Amino acid sequence: MNDLRQPDDGSPGPDRRGVLECMAWAGTGLLWSLGGGLPRAMGLEKALAAGTEPAPFTFLQISDSHVGFDKAANPDALGTLREAVRKIALLPEKPAFLIHTGDISHLSKEREFDDADQILRETGLPTFFVPGEHDLLDNGQGRAYLGRYGKGSRGAGWTSFDRNGVHFIGLVNVVDLKAGGLGNLGEDQLDWLERDVAGLSASTPVVVFAHIPLWTVYPEWGWGTQDGGRALALLRRFGSVTVLNGHIHQIIQKVEGHIAFHTARSTAFPQPAPGSAPSPGPMKVPAGDLRKLLGVASVSLVGGAGPLAIIDTPLAG
Amino acid sequence: MTATIPSLRRWFYPAAVLTAALALGLNPATAGPADTAQERIVRIDNFTFSPEVVTVAPGTTVTWINGDDIPHTVVSPSGRFRSKTLDTDDRFTFTFPAKGEYPYFCSLHPHMTGKVVVRDAPE
Numbered sequence: 001m002n003d004l005r006q007p008d009d010g011s012p013g014p015d016r017r018g019v020l021e022c023m024a025w026a027g028t029g030l031l032w033s034l035g036g037g038l039p040r041a042m043g044l045e046k047a048l049a050a051g052t053e054p055a056p057f058t059f060l061q062i063s064d065s066h067v068g069f070d071k072a073a074n075p076d077a078l079g080t081l082r083e084a085v086r087k088i089a090l091l092p093e094k095p096a097f098l099i100h101t102g103d104i105s106h107l108s109k110e111r112e113f114d115d116a117d118q119i120l121r122e123t124g125l126p127t128f129f130v131p132g133e134h135d136l137l138d139n140g141q142g143r144a145y146l147g148r149y150g151k152g153s154r155g156a157g158w159t160s161f162d163r164n165g166v167h168f169i170g171l172v173n174v175v176d177l178k179a180g181g182l183g184n185l186g187e188d189q190l191d192w193l194e195r196d197v198a199g200l201s202a203s204t205p206v207v208v209f210a211h212i213p214l215w216t217v218y219p220e221w222g223w224g225t226q227d228g229g230r231a232l233a234l235l236r237r238f239g240s241v242t243v244l245n246g247h248i249h250q251i252i253q254k255v256e257g258h259i260a261f262h263t264a265r266s267t268a269f270p271q272p273a274p275g276s277a278p279s280p281g282p283m284k285v286p287a288g289d290l291r292k293l294l295g296v297a298s299v300s301l302v303g304g305a306g307p308l309a310i311i312d313t314p315l316a317g
Numbered sequence: 318m319t320a321t322i323p324s325l326r327r328w329f330y331p332a333a334v335l336t337a338a339l340a341l342g343l344n345p346a347t348a349g350p351a352d353t354a355q356e357r358i359v360r361i362d363n364f365t366f367s368p369e370v371v372t373v374a375p376g377t378t379v380t381w382i383n384g385d386d387i388p389h390t391v392v393s394p395s396g397r398f399r400s401k402t403l404d405t406d407d408r409f410t411f412t413f414p415a416k417g418e419y420p421y422f423c424s425l426h427p428h429m430t431g432k433v434v435v436r437d438a439p440e
Contacts, residue, residue, distance in 0.1 A: 071386040071405065107388060107402060133425045137388065137402045179394050179422035180430050221364070222428040279363035282386050 057164040058300035060095040063246030064266030067116040068106035073282035077268035084267040101246035102132030102211030132211040133174040171210040183212035183225035205240040213245040218274035265295040291316030366431035
């Protein structure tokens with residue numbers, strides 16, 4: 001749990017209490033705002049309540065929809081995705097776009113992707129994707145995902161683009177996983193990443209998104225990326241780096257130097273806090289609590305020297 | 318290791334003791350034919366293969382059953398066997414004809430590893 005401490009250098013970041021509160025199950029999405037190059041997230045619920053300081057540039061992170069999942073932890077994952085999308089429509093500040101950090105589907109079935117796409121389209125927002133391991137289960141081991149979401153991407157679906165002076169990088173760390181290992185980026189992708197950021201000035205705010213956490217959250221459950229450190233080393237010279245991940249179905253944050261890490265809630269089902277259960281499998285909670293533990297995140301970039309603002313929003317308060 | 322358990326258990330039954338002794342004494346190569354060409358089950362529960370290591374005789378069929386609410390796979394890194402995605406209660410079966418060690422893992426959750434050891438029944 002050392003990872004969750006406030007950094008000693010006084011840099012912006014969540015305090016311990018804040019982090020622990022964030023770790024409570026809640027939320028459907030994270031609203032992210034970039035303030036002075038640093039992103040901050042806030043729950044969607046809080047973002048809806050606040051609504052006073054409109055950020056000039058906001059995007060939204062949604063994750064782990066697991067469309068097709070119908071087990072006890074949430075028999076209607078499609079329904080909760082729909083609820084999340086309705087929440088997004090209510091935001092006072094319309095996000096510029098959506099980032100989906102993977103596990104769009106549960107079993108990579110065409111029908112699951114179709115259903116997810118249909119609902120996500122209702123946001124009317126451009127959407128950028130990276131795959132989760134659940135999106136690469138077709139017989140072609142990811143061909144279906146690439147056919148649908150991979151336009152303009154490289155390799156297994158990695159991509160980069162620029163918006164409002166921010167450089168966005170989507171990485172894929174769920175391909176070619178090695179026995180006994182964690183998430184994996186691989187040499188080709190790391191080479192590409194090095195070239196991708198080579199021409200950028202160190203003052204360019206960078207937002208990296210990938211499915212499995214790029215930092216080691218809990219290796220006993222595979223919650224980390226084997227060569228994630230090499231990617232982060234390539235980004236260390238930048239003044240503001242925000243790393244957005246999914247996979248673990250709960251909010252965990254950490255700040256390390258100029259790099260802020262944040263994982264988003266799922267819209268489908270919660271998973272237990274690291275080590276708090278026999279396995280990371282779907283966590284069954286009382287029906288009335290489920291929507292407090294699902295959510296999205298909204299991120300906004302605001303002028304000045306503050307960090308990106310991230311607002312995590314649960315499906316229900 | 319676990320393959321010895323059925324043999325040991327037999328020692329508790331007098332008739333089986335005789336059978337086993339005969340088998341051991343007269344024809345070690347086929348010791349305990351009942352221990353060999355059979356089936357073994359490996360359960361997948363709580364993101365764990367159980368038992369993690371199974372020791373079987375050549376010709377044994379191993380069946381994996383996924384009891385989790387999350388899909389898993391059974392994949393040999395050398396490519397010898399690879400299951401389809403196993404959803405809840407799905408099974409994968411593979412027969413191991415030759416002696417050797419066969420490590421495997423879940424390609425979705427690679428921290429999940431297991432091994433099938435194929436060798437002649439213990440003397």
